[in-house]
Amino acid sequence: MQAWEGGLFRRGFRDATDLHEAITQSLHDYILSNATGPVDQEGLIAKAKALIPVERQxxxxxxxxxxxIVGGPFQQILRPIEMESPDLGEELQxxxxxxxSRLLDRTKGSVVALDGPDLLVQQDRGGSIRLTEQGAVAFRLSLEDTETKDRMSGFGGMLIIEEIVRERLQxxxxxxxxxxxxxxxTQRLTHLGIAAFVSGGEYRTWKTRAQQTSMGGSLQMGMGQADRAPIxxxxxxAALRLDRTPLIEDILVPLRRQFS
Known part of the structure; x- marks a missing residue:
């Protein structure tokens, strides 16, 4: 039996040997999580927000x-020579x-290149993925819903569909x-600071697919919050792997509230 509880991963065991291995692994994980010093949570959040592009009103x-997603304790994870590795760039692409976890449009070309010290996978007028030497990963992903846009004669582009946001987060x-x-x-990064924001959302309306269907061909232009900021x-x-569903909700719900 396995469970994620109170920020810790709890698991059962079959016999004495399995228990010994589980204890050894848990002690190893604990040592790793405390070997690099305390985590500056406010600093992680500040660094994550700083990687979100400034939106032009x-x-x-x-x-x-x-x-x-920025890892902490903040430290260098990749050496400059590793960032230049063709294998790393090709693997990310x-x-x-x-x-x-397909994130980019296969019908569009993509380019892998260094952008300063960062490694960038980018599509022309499309999404991008940025990796830093400190192990931070920054995503810029389209929320366009082609099906809705076509059905509503282009006005579907004024909608933010909740299910698409959820899929992108997942x-x-x-x-x-x-x-x-x-x-x-080796998990030198034990904690993660996460920042999220919907850019280009001005005048958009947030709807679920069911709500969008019930609208028919009508559309009420949304305003969103004038002072929207990254959540x-x-x-x-460990929660990134073991507690992903609640994590998605913890990101998605505050984003949705910015358009209510």
Whole structure:
């Protein structure tokens, strides 16, 4: 029997040998989580928010989900030479296009390149994924719903569909978990600061698919909150894998409230 409770992962055991292995692994995880010093939660949140692009007001742009995950204690995880590795860039690109956590549009071209010290996977006028030397992962993902847009003669572009936001969060968090295991298998990063924001959301209306269907062809333009700011949360790294569903809700619900 396994469970996630109170920020800790609890598991059962079959016999004495299994119990011994579980205790050894748990002690190892505990030592790792405390070996690098205390975590500055406010600092993690500040660093995550700083990686979200500044939104230009009163300028029409595509609606995008901005999601940033910064690990702590804050430290260098990847050396500059590792950031230049073609294998790392290709792996990130392939995972984003064809993996279980597909995030980018396979019908569009994508480019992998260094952007300053960061490694960037980007599509022209599309999504992007940024990886820093400190192991931070920043996503910029389209929230466009082509089906709704076509059905409503283009006005569907004024809608933010909740199910699409949820899908993007699910895929991005899964991608981030796999990426962290790839670049930091010894778990030097024990906590994660997460910031999320919907850019290009001015005048958009937030609806579920059921609500959108009941609207027929009508549309009431939304205003959203004039002072919208990124929402943020700090979690233990293990929650990214073991407690993902509640984590998605903890991000999605505050985002939705900004459009109510």
């Amino acid at each position: 009163n300028q029409h742009s595509a609606t995008m989900l901005e999601l940033v 392939q995972k984003a296009l064809f993996g279980d 895929s991005a968090l899964r991608y981030a978990a796999a990426t962290l295991e790839r670049i930091d298998p 943020s949360i700090v979690i233990r790294r």
